[in-house]
Amino acid sequence: MRQFYLTFPNGYALRSKLNWTHYRLLMRVENDKAREFYMQEAVKSKWSTRQ
Template sequence: MTKDFGKGFTIANLKNMRQFYLTFPNGYALRSELSWTHYRLLMRVENENAREFYMQEAVKPQWSTR
């Protein structure tokens, strides 16, 4: 894929993209204030309610990924 589309299509990144799709199937529910790094961390939170809580908290005070 790198040959056809350029950088960013490593096996690890493709796995992250797939996990992102499985974790956040409703694209309209995404927050533009959060970065790809935020979402990569949020994908590790298995409980959907906890994940939503952390999403809201990350947006309000503009949490960094640290």
């Protein structure tokens, strides 16, 4: 949970279309811009966590 808070400090930045597994995978992405890109693509393309 600490890592989640450090990675996503702004609660408003969270997207309801992503689940906890998405966020666990996104926390591993170190580059902020890359993480934001993958978040947007996951929502837009309706990616499952395996994709």
